[in-house]
Amino acid sequence: MREEATAFVPGHITGFFSAHPDDDPTKAGSRGAGVTLTDGVEVTVEQTTAAESTIVLDGEELPIDPVETVLETLEVTARVEATSDVPLGSGFGVSGAMALGTALAANHVFERALSRNELVTIAHGAEVQAGTGLGDVVAQASGGVPIRLEPGSPQVNRMDAIPARARVEYVTFGELSTADVLSGETDQLTAAGKQALSRVVEEPTLLSFMYASRLFAREAELLTDRVARTIGDVTDADGQASMAMLGETVFALGTGLSDAGYEPSVCATHPAGAMLR
Secondary structure, X not given: OOOEEEEEEEEEEEXXXXXXXXXXXXXXXXXXXXXXXXXXEEEEEEEOOOOOOEEEEOOEXXXXXXHHHHHHHHOOOEEEEEEEOOOOOOOOOHHHHHHHHHHHHHHHHOOOOOOHHHHHHHHHHHHHHHOOOOOHHHHHHHOOOEEEOOOOOOOOOOEEEOOOOOEEEEEEEEOOOHHXXXXXXXXXXXXXXXXXXXXXXXXXXXXXXXXXXXXXXXXXXXXXXXXXXXXXXXXXXXXXXXXXXXXXXXXXXOOHHHHOOOOOEEEEEOOOOOEEO
16 A cells, blocks of 8 residues: 555536436436636545544545545545645535545555546545535546536446637635535526537537526526626626536636636636546
8 A cells, every 4th residue: 555645636617507316326417517627626645543534625624525435435544635726615616526536546545446437436426425516526537628418427427528728717705505506496407407508519619608607507596696796797898707506606718807807716727637646
């Protein structure tokens, strides 16, 4: 066994999605599209002699259910220490990134000899069980601008992508509970997500993705007043912006937020998926 290993997992902003539950968490998930980010999460897994695993995010010890489930599934006890460029609970897939990063790094440290798809399946199932996400893990494993054509883990889903790269700007105003949204009535959300996916599959461009994302946010009735105002400001400045699912975060491609007078965080789409350092 190795003493420690570190994985980097890109952040992921979902533009739109439809929810597809299943009794098997590896088959449950979402269809939709998003962008992976060069801003992401670095996860280090270390061997420990302690009786229980420890999870630390940005210096604070936290209970993060998907990470705990990944460690239990791999039958290991470890110290997991992560640093994130993006905030937790704001639509960047941090919990999914931590689950996937833990799976990749723990597999290396404890020599579990599992394949990439097996590790992604473990992380995806753990996040679905926790109710913290439905599609971030498989998107973060792919990188780029992924389109999730079918729900579930890599063993059952189908993926495509928009073949483009872009500068990404974002501003975050606060947190939204993914679990609260996913545990509620999702019929209207899913109908809007299916329409958005059809539009992007027909025209797989960044412009089409942004338009479909903005329409989805409105039709799914997920927009907060602050987010709606900010998107309107970007539109008035001839830019394209939408809401990150699920967080009180607005993202724009190019210089949309800057042109509208905001001081956004700036990164880019990530050219590859999660990887060991």
